[in-house]
Amino acid sequence: MATPMTADKFVAALRAEGVHVVEYGSWRTHNRAGHGAWGPINGVVIHHTVSSGTDSSVSMCFDGYAGLPGPLCHGVIAKDGTVYLVGNGRTNHAGSGDGDVLAAVIAETKLPAPNEQDTDGNSHFYGFECINLGNGADPWPAAQLDAIERVSAAICRTYGWTAGSVIGHKEWTATKNDPRGIDMDTMRQRIDARLGTKPGTPPPAPTYERFPGDEFFKSYPRSPIITAMGRRLVAAGCSAYTSGPGAQWTEADRRSYAKWQRHLGYTGAAADGWPGRASWDALKVPHTS
Known part of the structure; x- marks a missing residue:
């Protein structure tokens, strides 16, 4: 069973992976303690914010909104790849999801399609909100995708996991479609490639399809x-x-x-x-x- 990282260890792991980290406000003591468990930790969930603008998105994820108090994640990944830490401990990001998916994450096996909401994801997952409108048209800059890869690899490296422990919110529950525009299988390939290198070093160059004519x-x-x-x-x-x-x-x-x-x-x-x-x-x- 994986124990949650301390704030210092969390920051150190991200920075060792080459992540540009900004510690936002009182993130080290900002959490949803008293509203459910925090741990054991089993994985990472990637989200999109359905918002634009770095300042307003980070503020929203720190404070929350009517009906859903903050923090809404552990880190916010901006378009330029900067990661703003907004929570430490239990956060309101994953919500209820499928226990069969959690079992697959723990075993690092093929994910089943989610069809139940019988498990509290907030107690088991680190969560990162990525600034994106989530409309299928808002682009995902290379720096932002690189930061997703790096934060996920940093956590997996800490716990000795493979990229099988990283999922999208849409893979946790059928009620969500985020992160829209990211193929999570491709992202997991990137994370595993990075995990095959030393922290902070670039993974092997990706290969692309040749023009088929x-x-x-x-x-x-x-x-x-x-x-x-x-x-x-x-x-x-x-x-x-x-x-x-x-x-x-x-x-x-x-x-x-x-x-x-x-x-x-x-x-x-x-x-x-x-x-x-x-x-x-x-x-x-x-x-x-």
């Missing part, structure tokens, strides 16, 4: 490459999706890719939504196999 897309393929591409378009703020993205190339994929091309400065026929090598290489679609 013009005709690949115009054949309206069904492929995991299309899913990975769509997720990158969403993360880049270039979504025209009303659902998905999925493995089947659709008109929504073409419209989304056209947004990406316009984002890169292409116009006219060069922004028709059919991928080309230069725009594809700039998108950096993660390797799928």
Whole structure:
């Protein structure tokens, strides 16, 4: 059973992993003591704030709001990768979730789909709120994704866990969709890669899908490459999706890719939504196999 870290050990672990930490207000004594247990600790939950602006988001997560007192997490991850610590101890972040998911986290095995709310997540998980509108269009900057990777790795390294102990709120309960725009399987791969290095050192460089050629897309393929591409378009703020993205190339994929091309400065026929090598290489679609 994992014992919660002291405030000093928590800060030291994050900084050793290369995290830019800001200690916000009285975070060291700010918690929901008396409203449930804190520990044993079994993992980390990643959230999005459904807000914009660093100052207002950090303040909200520290103070809470009507019906949900703060702190609403342990740390707030800003767009620039800065992590603001707002709570130490039990916080109001995970809420009720599926006990089968908790069992899988403890065993670090494949997560089941959550279908119950029978377990208090606030007693078992560190929580990090990431500043994002959660609308599928607000981008996830590389610095913010890097900070998610680093804070998760820092906690996993402390307890000797793998990335199987890190989940998204949407994987804890079917009532949530956060962090929208982040593929948690890909994030766990990043965390495990980092855990294979010494603290604070960069993990191996990620690999990306090679451009599969013009005709690949115009054949309206069904492929995991299309899913990975769509997720990158969403993360880049270039979504025209009303659902998905999925493995089947659709008109929504073409419209989304056209947004990406316009984002890169292409116009006219060069922004028709059919991928080309230069725009594809700039998108950096993660390797799928």
